[in-house]
Amino acid sequence: MSNDFKGLNAIVTGAGSGIGLAVAKKLQLEGATIFGFDITLGEMSGVATWVECDVGDSASVVRAIAKVAAQVGVIDILANNAGVGAVGSVLDATDDEWARVFNINVTGIARVTAAAYSLLKKSTTPSIVNTCSVAATVGLPKRAVYSASKGAVMSLTLAMAADFVKEGVRVNCVNPGTADTPWVARLLAAASDPVAERKALEARQPMGRLVSSDEVANAILYLANPQQKSTTGTVLAVDGGIGGLRLPQ
Ligand SMILES: NC(=O)c1ccc[n+]([C@@H]2O[C@H](COP(=O)([O-])OP(=O)(O)OC[C@H]3O[C@@H](n4cnc5c(N)ncnc54)[C@H](O)[C@@H]3O)[C@@H](O)[C@H]2O)c1
Numbered sequence: 001m002s003n004d005f006k007g008l009n010a011i012v013t014g015a016g017s018g019i020g021l022a023v024a025k026k027l028q029l030e031g032a033t034i035f036g037f038d039i040t041l042g043e044m045s046g047v048a049t050w051v052e053c054d055v056g057d058s059a060s061v062v063r064a065i066a067k068v069a070a071q072v073g074v075i076d077i078l079a080n081n082a083g084v085g086a087v088g089s090v091l092d093a094t095d096d097e098w099a100r101v102f103n104i105n106v107t108g109i110a111r112v113t114a115a116a117y118s119l120l121k122k123s124t125t126p127s128i129v130n131t132c133s134v135a136a137t138v139g140l141p142k143r144a145v146y147s148a149s150k151g152a153v154m155s156l157t158l159a160m161a162a163d164f165v166k167e168g169v170r171v172n173c174v175n176p177g178t179a180d181t182p183w184v185a186r187l188l189a190a191a192s193d194p195v196a197e198r199k200a201l202e203a204r205q206p207m208g209r210l211v212s213s214d215e216v217a218n219a220i221l222y223l224a225n226p227q228q229k230s231t232t233g234t235v236l237a238v239d240g241g242i243g244g245l246r247l248p249q
Helices: 018-029 058-069 095-120 144-167 182-189 194-204 213-224
Strands: 009-013 033-038 049-052 077-080 127-131 170-176 235-238
Touching (some): 009 018, 009 095, 018 213, 095 144, 127 144, 144 170, 170 213, 213 235
Parallel strands (some): 009 033, 009 077, 033 049, 077 127, 170 235
């Protein structure tokens, strides 16, 4: 443990479960105060202050930020992590699904950032970390809508980094491979053979195992750390090698 995060205030979206929960736990251990923006409390009790928020709804986001502003005058870290999945190709996707997934995964990041920006600007070390995905850089089957949304998250990260660099607000993202979170547990539970499906997901990763939430959270804390003063507009893969390695079969 360092003193790097001591006394800092953070907003973590999707803090009730999986990667967001792991980020909140690590930030809490490091002495930060965390506001968990989520549609449900999930497991963040005792870790983060739950602020009920649907990142897909502007009024909800504005209300949530107002609640934070009533408690603290500054936000140092914004982890835009909440996201939803979608299974299928473009042949399966409806207009409603395209709109729903982009509204939460992409516009959600933009609206939380915009609403939180005046609080972030008051920090001496403001940092935003977006949770993207390896789906942004690798063609995965049956993930058309989700992958397109994460491609947009990656581009948005770079655009935000460019827009905010002169104001000292750093913006980066992480690209996890398949991570062992309740999200993936739900996907597996819906498969006809969950055990075989898990084995296939593990085999797809060059390391032969799923990425852990803690590993992704470590990368998010690395990028959010005030010590990384020169790191902005970067995409950090935490993907077990799936993005870059080609192994002989
Ligand atoms: N699990 C993976 O394999 C994986 C891989 C790459 C990227 N990701 C990304 O990581 C992020 C977190 O995923 P996870 O696996 O921890 O999922 P998870 O389902 O375990 O947790 C997601 C959390 O986000 C919350 N949430 C969902 N919609 C919301 C909304 N509209 N407003 C506010 N909160 C909302 C949920 O209630 C939940 O607490 C997502 O952006 C996802 O795309 C996950």
